[in-house]
Amino acid sequence: MNRNTHKSAYKSPLILKSCAAAVLGVAGASMLPAHTLAQSAQPRALEEIVVTAQRREQTLQDVPIAITAITADAMERRGIQGNEELVQLAPALNIGRSGSTPLLYLRGIGNQSGSPGSEPSVPLYIDGVYVLGQTVTLFSFNNIERVEVLRGPQGTLFGRNATGGLMHVITRKPSFEPQAELTLGYGNYNTLEGNFYGSTGLTDNVAIDLAAFYTDRGEGFGNNVVTGNEVGLSKEYALRSKLLIQPGDNTEITLAGDYVRVDSDIGLVRQFYPGTIALDGVTRRMSNEHDIQHSFDPFSITHRGSGALTINHEFSGLKFVSISAYQENSNRWVLDLDGAAAGIVHASTEDLNTGWTQEFQLQNAEPGKLDWVLGAYFLDSTIELKYQTITGLAAGPAVFLRRQGEVDTESMSFFAQGTYELLQDTNLTLGVRWTKDEKSLDQTTTTAFGTGAPFTSKLDDDQITYRIALDHQLTEDLMLYGTISRGYKSGEFNLTTQGNPPIEAEILDAYEVGIKSQLLDNRLRLNLSAFYYEFDDLQLSQQLGASTLILNATSAKFQGAEFDFEMVVTDHLTVSGGAAFTDGEYKDFPGAPMSFNEPYSCALGGPGPGDPNFGNQQCFGNAKGNETVRTPPVTANLGISYEIPFLEGQLGLATSLYYTDRFFYEVDNRLKEDAYTIVNAEVRWENAAENFILKGWSKNLFDKEYAMGASASTADQYLPANPRTFGVSATFRY
Secondary structure, three states: OOOOOOOOOOOOOHHHHHHHHHHHHHHHHOOOOHHHHOOOOOOOOOOOOEEOOOOOOEEHHHOOOOEEEEEHHHHHHOOOOEHHHHHHOOOOEEEEEEOOEEEEEEOOEEOOOOOOOOOOOOOEEEOOEEOOOOOOOOOEOOOEEEEEEEEOOOOOOOOOOOOOEEEEEEEOOOOOOOEEEEEEEEEOOOEEEEEEEEEEEOOOOEEEEEEEEEEEEOOOOEEEOOOOOEEOOEEEEEEEEEEEEEEEOOEEEEEEEEEEEEEEOOOOOOEEOOOOEOOOOOEOOOOOOOOEOOOOOOEEEEEEEEEEEEEEEEEOOEEEEEEEEEEEEEEEEEEEOOOOOOOOOEEEEEEEEEEEEEEEEEEEOOOOOEEEEEEEEEEEEEEEEEEEEEEOHHHOOOOEEEEEEEEEEEEEEEEEEEEEEEEOOEEEEEEEEEEEEEEEEEEEEEEOOEEOOOEEEEEEEEEEEEEEEEEEEEEOOEEEEEEEEEEEEOOEOOOOOOOOOOEOOEEEEEEEEEEEEEEOOOOEEEEEEEEEEEEEEEEEEEEEOOEEEEEEEEEEEEEEEEEEEEEEOOOOEEEEEEEEEEEEEEEEOOOEEEEEEOOOEOOOOEOOOOOOOOOEEEEEEOOOOOEOOOOOOEEEEEEEEEEEEOOOEEEEEEEEEEEEOOEEOOOOOOOEEOOEEEEEEEEEEEEOOOOEEEEEEEEOOOOOOOEEEEEOOOOOEEEEOOOOEEEEEEEEEO
16 A cells, blocks of 8 residues: 655556446447347336425425435445445535544535544534434444435525535435334444334324344454554444424424434554654564554544424425434543553543524415515524543643633524526526524633633624526526525534634535436436536634644645436346545645654754654645645546346345545645555345345445545644454345
8 A cells, every 4th residue: 555645746557447448438428329228128217216405395306406315225236335425426525534523515615623622514414303423423224215415505595504415314214104124234344233213103193113233243354463452443323213294284293302422542543654653763664553652552532312393284385394403522532642552642522502483484385477485494402512632741840731621603684585496407506594693602721730711702703605507498408507505604612622713614605517317218317517616715624633733724725527327228227326535725825734754953943953853844824826635636436236036036236336546634734645446336125015125235345445534633643544354134014
């Protein structure tokens, strides 16, 4: 594995050419005569997918937004078992980690850090509810109806900081007919898994369901050679239930609750880049990249609990929607930041994120010449840093540093959007949202010499965001659209470093054009889009030693193009895929953090007298012209699913491929992830009654080494991604 930490020219990979050839072959098929594609019987058509990207049910191809949507059945048949694997489905999606926190990026827009107080630029919604914070955005799929990934700013209808886009998970509605599904599985690294879903009616108008998930990886990916214990362990369990009440033909009430707990050290096991001199002055590199030499074993414990009440009521041609939710998310982790056996920088953190959200919508119930929605949204949340403790030599003479604090947020917004049929087959959409955010900060710092004076601060932001879209149905199966929109993300405080002023709100102006097409008698779905972004005060964060630095890049620009397709080639063969081509650049970024391997003097711009000879030196400069973080020039995915009758049932073979070009982890463009390709594979057999499924699978089939994240905060370190995993499972349905 080439872990080159310096910028290099991009070289077109063979795998990209292969993907392009496959896509061109599919697209070219649409130009062939019908009799060339015809077989003994006309192949089945693509499944119609209904989405709620505009807060009402519409078919995927009718919405003038770049969306990737996949149903639960399609996920199962293509071997998708968690949303980290959605990178194999959605163009321009990048998912990494900062410590135990997942990081979602779309088109180069996202968060570098999951530190307390940071809100995501690509938020997660579950059944219309905005999920607070970033600590539990990765979960194993269970009781899912479909997943929608919306690309581009969603500043009107999903206004909570969705500058990059969003991920919306829609769960199943409880069934009045009794049904149950149980999956049991076993994989390498002594991994046990159980998954249950059941639903039944309680009365003629009340139904309930229950989803449960459990997984335990009992054997680690590597070892801590200092303590002798295994690392790379994970245990997760989750419960979710929905109660559906239908008191009348026009009213539906849903009460939902969930609880998730994850115990894991994934994302905390840090490895040094080859040749890196650690803070203790030793150059180390383990033969197994999942082995570590930490002075203690890292771990994290994450909890999430939530409850939501959703009311849908239709009256006099109108539809009223109320979504109320309360959430508690907590995260506790312990980490050896220096990554060495010496006790130089040890960190432990516990934070708690609580809050409630309330949304009201009023819209027309029946489609007409004008479809409209009015709404209001309220959020009241508290992010409490119960403690962040830094011990070791890096804490200074006190050899102890403890930070505490909280950020209180109150936000309200009002929005309206309407789509009007200007001409036959031509629609104009206008949307606007006004948002007001008020945040307050209280924090203290304690050392061995006592507690310092508290620091308090406030910020007020208000912003108008909008969306203008024009779409035209050129033919029944071909739509053209163009949009102009503005996205907004509120300012933020730094809970992990006392005395820092808040960073400014970021503003994104976006321009996009696209084509949506359904060809070959609904057997080929091909969608394309191109975009241009202008950012003011792009928000960024970066780990500096034991602290997190938050700051604004004065300006940045992004541009790119992408496509995705799905084709039913025959009744047995389905091919899907896509690619994204993205360019991101800082136009002006004074005061950007820059890291250099020691010995280095910021003042001299090179080696200086008295410099230590290990670790990294942190300086500041202008990152103008540098590439934006986590913005690979090219990403591509390809999925193939083949099903045939076999032994009084159905045999399915599926493989998926994900390729990403190289990208940079930090604004100075020094730490780089080389291009890599991941291949997953699955074989499944389902009996004719469709009540039993036997499956074998493998993730990262060729055991590719790559990283989920990297940092130069103390020394050049990265977070190794999971090695090859494989297993079998059996599903029983009733």
